[in-house]
Amino acid sequence: MPKLQEMAKKKTAFSSGHRLCAGCPVPIFTKMLTRVTDYDIVVGSATGCLEVASSIFPYSAWNVPWIHTAFENAAATMSGVEAMARVRSKRNGNAKKIKCVAIGGDGGTYDIGIQALSAAMERGHDLLYICYDNGAYMNTGIQRSGATPLGAATTTTPAGQVIAGKQQQRKDLSKIMVAHHIDYVAQASIHDPIDLSEKIKKGIELDGPAFLNILSPCVPGWRINPDMAVESASLAVETCFWPLYEVDSGDYTVNYKPGKKRPVSDWLLTQGRFRHLKDPQWAHLIDEFQSLIDEQWDWLVAQEKKA
């Protein structure tokens, strides 16, 4: 693969020795940040696994300027940095542009940070916001979030005899971001490094706001083996739970269409957080899950045809 060879020639933004769990796939995209682009970047992280594990004092895993912000304001902080960089380059006639990247987990993006994110996107800052979606507040001990899928067991929505995990379906943040009419919105997954690197490159190099939602399986939270993260993400894409698509100035493109759509149970039942769904009494939940996915997939394909 020539693409990986090109990336291998460049220095990484993220050093070894960080303290994310063994098998956590988040560094797959943080290592790429400087490898995909020639721009100088500044990164800001919302509170979350990545922020906590990459900056345990006095160590920092970041080889690029990096700012730790609170849970809710990664987008607000980075829009400030972007505005500063813009004014400075205007005053000094500084030709080299700085690009800003904000990174948040699903808790810090879907729930707590959505107000700051929405405002930053609406103001049109030259900013790429990356959300790594692992489907719960994994850092604080697997509490449910807006991104937790239907039926998943978390510590705040435990599966028992009466209730089978989370009762609500997940929020579709990518669609919310499309509704902001920004230049670029995309969904990517850590199992496909080529697609992922192209989307990160596009998001960083674009002059304007961009949002990237990356599916990032969590070893303790999804209750999977440490070597399963990439395979689990790949299954999520094969079953169309996590379609890979991009919306470029309003035009939808589906980047990957599985030849044969696999039933969602193939993905669900490999994870411990959905283990209770094997019980026949919850079989209807799997059907409900499947119909939600089918509906979403058909809608997406129809959107692409329109464009």
Place this chain on the structure above:
Amino acid sequence: MSEKYGLKNWQELALGGVITDGGNAADYETGTWRTWRPLWRQESCINCLRCWVFCPEGAFVLKDGKTPAGKDRKEIKQIDYYYCRGCGLCVRECPVNKKGKKKAIEFVREET
């Protein structure tokens, strides 16, 4: 803290807890977490770099090499066990391993 980081007291810390030495997490050894050890075999490796791109720890060390046609390329040199946590992602994602018989990365129990 004072001896380890060469500071006399806490007043010598950078204002706001700023870490001025970027990427210094590389000094931190995470290899002690390992209970299983991946063993990389050069003779079976097809140099696709999938292990390198997926390794969460960045433990695959690269070196300059040449393709059979004589072009410059990066090749896997070794696994850095100072960082490798033994998650096994490389073992599972290796396309040579997936095909069956020969293995490019083998997973063995760590000797205690």
